[in-house]
Amino acid sequence: MPRSTRRRPALAHPAVEEIDLYDVLHALSDPTRMTIVRILRAEPERACGTFPVDVAPSTLSHHFKVLRESGVINQREEGNRRFSALRTVDLERRFPGLLDTVLAALARNEHGAEPAAEPAWHG
Amino acid sequence: MPRSTRRRPALAHPAVEEIDLYDVLHALSDPTRMTIVRILRAEPERACGTFPVDVAPSTLSHHFKVLRESGVINQREEGNRRFSALRTVDLERRFPGLLDTVLAALARNEHGAEPAAEPAWHG
Numbered sequence: 228m229p230r231s232t233r234r235r236p237a238l239a240h241p242a243v244e245e246i247d248l249y250d251v252l253h254a255l256s257d258p259t260r261m262t263i264v265r266i267l268r269a270e271p272e273r274a275c276g277t278f279p280v281d282v283a284p285s286t287l288s289h290h291f292k293v294l295r296e297s298g299v300i301n302q303r304e305e306g307n308r309r310f311s312a313l314r315t316v317d318l319e320r321r322f323p324g325l326l327d328t329v330l331a332a333l334a335r336n337e338h339g340a341e342p343a344a345e346p347a348w349h350g
Numbered sequence: 351m352p353r354s355t356r357r358r359p360a361l362a363h364p365a366v367e368e369i370d371l372y373d374v375l376h377a378l379s380d381p382t383r384m385t386i387v388r389i390l391r392a393e394p395e396r397a398c399g400t401f402p403v404d405v406a407p408s409t410l411s412h413h414f415k416v417l418r419e420s421g422v423i424n425q426r427e428e429g430n431r432r433f434s435a436l437r438t439v440d441l442e443r444r445f446p447g448l449l450d451t452v453l454a455a456l457a458r459n460e461h462g463a464e465p466a467a468e469p470a471w472h473g
Contacts, residue, residue: 248459252379252452256372322455324447329375332445336371 238295238302243317246298251322254297255329260290264299264313268330272312275302361418361425366440369421374445377420378452383413387422387436391453395435398425 241247254260259280266278275291282290291311294300298321301312318326364370377383382403389401398414405413414434417423421444424435441449 248452248455249379249381249384252375256375256379258372261372322451322458324451325455328445328447328451329371332371332448335445 238304240295240301241298243298243314243321246314246317246321248322250297251299251318251325254293254299257290257293259287260294260299261333263290263294263311264326265330265333267300267311267313268315268326272303272310275309275311361427363418363424364421366421366437366444369440369444371445373420374422374441374448377416377422380413380416382410383417383422384456386413386417386434387449388453388456390423390434390436391438391449395426395433398432398434 255264259282262280263278267273275287278287280287291300291302291309294311295302298314298317301314303310303312313326315326378387382405385403386401390396398410401410403410414423414425417434418425421437421440424437426433426435436449438449
């Protein structure tokens with residue numbers, strides 16, 4: 228497996244028991260980051276330049292950093308490419324059901340909800 | 351039921367079908383706001399000055415506003431008091447399972463997680 232010989236700072240990843248709920252919820256509270264998560268849910272890993280999101284490279288780099296430092300994704304470098312993968316197993320171990328529940332909520336968010344039966348007091 | 355005669359702007363609350371996932375996740379991504387949510391999960395409603403959180407009144411007021419405008423809580427005024435209630439039914443209708451899953455994750459966040467069996471690649 229070819230590796231870059233250029234030295235770079237190691238990418239920071241929290242250990243599974245260090246993954247913090249507030250960091251994860253913050254990471255998931257952004258549409259671009261959620262798009263990245265949804266894409267990664269469907270494949271083992273993906274090169275960073277290949278995500279179909281319409282944001283500036285520096286912005287995208289920030290989003291990946293937030294996702295990585297919160298423990299939502301893993302990133303590894305190979306040559307001059309960086310690959311991202313969802314930490315599905317780690318997240319499920321740390322916060323069972325959270326990722327799937329949020330992704331199910333995302334589907335409802337995008338498709339809208341059925342109107343309430345009555346416009347009652349919001350209880 | 352006594353009501354204040356002083357006119358104030360109506361409190362803004364999104365309708366259930368307008369509740370946005372990103373707003374909800376952002377609202378829940380803060381420890382003080384999550385404390386408010388956890389307290390409200392256990393009782394029908396509570397007067398705003400009675401929450402055991404150690405933040406400045408203006409900060410607390412901001413947190414309540416974020417929770418209300420995201421659709422997480424309902425607020426009503428009675429006389430010169432404001433009461434807050436969790437929109438449990440609305441949230442469950444809009445995003446089934448989300449609130450309970452996040453609160454279960456919160457319990458794990460505070461008590462720590464079991465260490466991973468192996469310090470392996472974060473897959």
